[in-house]
Amino acid sequence: MHDAVVAAVHHAVVASAAAALVALAVALFLLWRKRLVAAARAADGAAVVPGPAATTAPLRVVPLADVERATDGFHPSRVIGQGRHFAVYAAAPGIAAKRMHPHLVLGDPGGRRFPAAVRSLAVPPHPNLAALVGLSEGPGERVLLVERAPAGAVSLDRVLGGDDAHPPLSWHQRAAVAAGAARGLAHLHAHGVAHGRVRPRNLLVNANAGARWRHATRLTDYGLAGFLDRADAHAETDVYMFGAVLLELLTGRRWDGGRLADWALPRIRAGTGPGALAEVLDVARAGPPRDKAEARLLARTARVALACVGNDGRSRPGMAEVSAILSDVEAAYRGRKGAPEGEEEEDDGDGDEGRLSGCLLAPSRSAHKGDKLLRLPV
Missing domain, CATH: 3.30.200.20 (Phosphorylase Kinase; domain 1)
Structure with missing residues (x-):
């Protein structure tokens, strides 16, 4: 009797194991077939390029x-x-x-x-x-x-000069370009990636033909400096070169190997009131500040550029802080009463990051250290 019970249990265990193996085999076959069908469908279609x-x-x-x-x-x-x-x-x-x-x-x-x-x-x-x-x-x-960059997108260095094809940027638009570019860099740094090539020609500006400007900040090709140029890229260097871009936006002048910093930073250090900034700002193309409130916004942007370029690497602010400040400046412009026609943006549900901004291209790799407090250089 005992032997019969043992034999029955043995047969039951073997049967259960066999059923489990069959079920596993069926599942693996179905999964394989599903992948095979998906691959065949992809091969039958046109070029499979992701969107x-x-x-x-x-x-x-x-x-x-x-x-x-x-x-x-x-x-x-x-x-x-x-x-x-x-x-x-x-x-x-x-x-x-x-x-x-x-x-x-x-x-x-x-x-x-x-x-x-x-x-x-x-x-x-x-x-x-x-x-x-x-x-x-x-x-x-x-x-x-x-x-791909949207149709009509051009690099910032072509727009800053201003010509018949590309009218000069207003202060509102420059604030939007700066804020968008800062947001893109801050996002990269938050994920351990440094741009490595922050400069106006790698910052695209897209404007519709109509009265309202729409810009998009989009960073691509990051890694070139790291695996092609064999150059080390660091977040602190990104901050420095972003400060250089800010100076070009404020002054309308070229960086020129750092000569712009030699000329502009002493004037910004001397004072950031309307009178002190008059010599620095690109009033020929963007016009003078319309009032004291706009002058304060420009002075705040100039202080950010000073902190980015004037400090050494260990004392520069992090891009998260720079982005927060410039986004505040951008928001202040959007909220200003009596903004020139074509510069006020309707709330279309995109949030701040869907508004006027700039586009950075061709970055590289490097880990970003913790953000630092904004320190004005002595």
């Missing part, structure tokens, strides 16, 4: 064949830009393919480090950043997929 919303971690790897189909085999007619490291192709609506020049891939610097370096630079989406949406590689090929 801006696809910017998630981990960074998407796109088959090189799909990128080639999307760019007509990297046809010259699809080229929308050329740089020292990349040729830029229109790949899909809202997407650009940045193809590394072959001699850089074959001669390295950066060819071998490309996949790991790019993957390490993915950051969460942000309204003031141009998303890095994917990468692709093959024999002799390295490609970045990024959000």
Whole structure:
């Protein structure tokens, strides 16, 4: 009797184990089939290039064949830009393919480090950043997929001079550009990434043809200085160069290798009242401050530039604090009564970061240390 019970239990255990194995096999088969069907559907369609919303971690790897189909085999007619490291192709609506020049891939610097370096630079989406949406590689090929700049976007260095095609920026618009750029940098620094190339030509300004200005801050291509130029990028250096951009926005003059700082900082230190700032501000293009309230806003911006450029690396403010101050200045402009026509923004639900802003391009990598208190240099 006992042997019969043991045998029955044994058979029951074996049967249960067999059923579990069958269930596991079925589940694995269904999962495999689901992935196979999804891959087949993707292959049957046009070039599979992700859209801006696809910017998630981990960074998407796109088959090189799909990128080639999307760019007509990297046809010259699809080229929308050329740089020292990349040729830029229109790949899909809202997407650009940045193809590394072959001699850089074959001669390295950066060819071998490309996949790991790019993957390490993915950051969460942000309204003031141009998303890095994917990468692709093959024999002799390295490609970045990024959000395209909107139609009509131009670099800040072209707008600051002012011409018939690009009217000069008002103080309200300059405050918006500064605040948007600061938000983009602050987001990067919060995720351990430094820009490495903060300058007006890497800051895009997009303005509609109508009376109302709309700008977008979008950062892309971060990592170039790190894995192509072999240059170290640091958050403190970003803050310094952002201060240089602020000085160019305030004065309308070129940085000129730091000569602008030598000229402007002593005048800002001497005093930040309306009279003291008169010599520094770009009144020829943006006009003088309309009242004492606007003069105070410009003086506050000048103090931020002074703190960014005038301090050493250990004493510079963090971009989070710089962003908070400049966003306050931007908000004060939006709330001003009697703003010139075309400069007031309607609340369209986008929040502060959907308003007037600037666009940073071509950053690099580095971890950001803790934010520091804003200290004016002695």
